[in-house]
Amino acid sequence: MGDCVSQMPVAEGKSVQQTVELLTRKLEMLGAEKQGTFCVDCETYHTAASTLGSQGQTGKLMYVMHNSEYPLSCFALFENGPCLIADTNFDVLMVKLKGFFQSAKASKIETRGTRYQYCDFLVKVGTVTMGPSARGISVEVEYGPCVVASDCWSLLLEFLQSFLGSHTPGAPAVFGNRHDAVYGPADTMVQYMELFNKIRKQQQVPVAGIR
Amino acid sequence: MEAPPVTMMPVTGGTINMMEYLLQGSVLDHSLESLIHRLRGLCDNMEPETFLDHEMVFLLKGQQASPFVLRARRSMDRAGAPWHLRYLGQPEMGDKNRHALVRNCVDIATSENLTDFLMEMGFRMDHEFVAKGHLFRKGIMKIMVYKVFRILVPGNTDSTEALSLSYLVELSVVAPAGQDVVSDDMKNFAEQLKPLVHLEKIDPKRLM
Numbered sequence: 001m002g003d004c005v006s007q008m009p010v011a012e013g014k015s016v017q018q019t020v021e022l023l024t025r026k027l028e029m030l031g032a033e034k035q036g037t038f039c040v041d042c043e044t045y046h047t048a049a050s051t052l053g054s055q056g057q058t059g060k061l062m063y064v065m066h067n068s069e070y071p072l073s074c075f076a077l078f079e080n081g082p083c084l085i086a087d088t089n090f091d092v093l094m095v096k097l098k099g100f101f102q103s104a105k106a107s108k109i110e111t112r113g114t115r116y117q118y119c120d121f122l123v124k125v126g127t128v129t130m131g132p133s134a135r136g137i138s139v140e141v142e143y144g145p146c147v148v149a150s151d152c153w154s155l156l157l158e159f160l161q162s163f164l165g166s167h168t169p170g171a172p173a174v175f176g177n178r179h180d181a182v183y184g185p186a187d188t189m190v191q192y193m194e195l196f197n198k199i200r201k202q203q204q205v206p207v208a209g210i211r
Numbered sequence: 212m213e214a215p216p217v218t219m220m221p222v223t224g225g226t227i228n229m230m231e232y233l234l235q236g237s238v239l240d241h242s243l244e245s246l247i248h249r250l251r252g253l254c255d256n257m258e259p260e261t262f263l264d265h266e267m268v269f270l271l272k273g274q275q276a277s278p279f280v281l282r283a284r285r286s287m288d289r290a291g292a293p294w295h296l297r298y299l300g301q302p303e304m305g306d307k308n309r310h311a312l313v314r315n316c317v318d319i320a321t322s323e324n325l326t327d328f329l330m331e332m333g334f335r336m337d338h339e340f341v342a343k344g345h346l347f348r349k350g351i352m353k354i355m356v357y358k359v360f361r362i363l364v365p366g367n368t369d370s371t372e373a374l375s376l377s378y379l380v381e382l383s384v385v386a387p388a389g390q391d392v393v394s395d396d397m398k399n400f401a402e403q404l405k406p407l408v409h410l411e412k413i414d415p416k417r418l419m
Contacts, residue, residue: 047333048273062332081331085322086296092226092317093298100273100333186322 002152005191006169016134032118041110045101075189083186111138149183228388231316234410254347263288269334293320311394
């Protein structure tokens, strides 16, 4: 299940929605079949100031994410740190930990869109939104049969080029870290976290047609 | 700061509040066999189930008076089983007639890197122990008869020593908040175990 998550820049002079439509039309022309929708969301928590004093460490950001591909799971991760896979009761635990970890409500980010199946490839094109505003486009491609990331990167690259053209990304960092290690859902979530962080730092996408 | 108080309403903020109802007692080592024999007769018919678990208790200290406690438990004899993370709230003080100890509980199954993750969150391990014993079930009631072992060298579960010459007996049910009839059923079951073992509501605060 080698996955590559990347960002598709919004086309010149077009809105986020129009670019998504361009991409999905290309996929449909290739022969991909629509197979439902997907959603990946991410909430950010930071250590409360009261805990920091006694710990003597700088505040860390913890990301709690969900992926509709794994509806009964919850992923919690630290940047450059471990990624915990837990069941959905983890969200209930975060409510109990309110005094120690504060959620930055405004930074909840999610991507929603359509899933396409093309032979052994699963392509998900989603609109990344923060609150009411669309901030970018995410593209995830999964090659089902392979579990060792480094073995299928060239194949993924070729497939990506066929519909992303010049916007094809480089190899994701997670691929480089552990060459022969088995790829897992946690690696996909790390890629989404990096994508969301990148989009958060970018400027807001100008909306075409505003008077 | 304590976790937000759990009311008797079963649903808070969109999730169901689960409560653990608990009765505890103990038996000396030499009485174990008769107790197991009686439990086998009273409980649901199933293959005798034993367990060997390693539990670590983690604390997160804040500026608040009482630290946040989380329990991480792993099976030492079942390879591949997920780790079990548990939060237990303060016992609900209320109805003195309620027969069992009631506290909010949140159970989460997690991947194996749980301890690394908890350390990253700022938790520090307070103590650990090994629990070895038998497990029985009767409907939704769970009965555990186990011995607690002290770990002599931190992190090394091979060298342990028994904490006492007895077995701890626990009768517990995890049910949504507000179902007090559960504690009546538990009391009735506990009656059937007398005089081999007396299961009662033990308030942890009174022991400190």
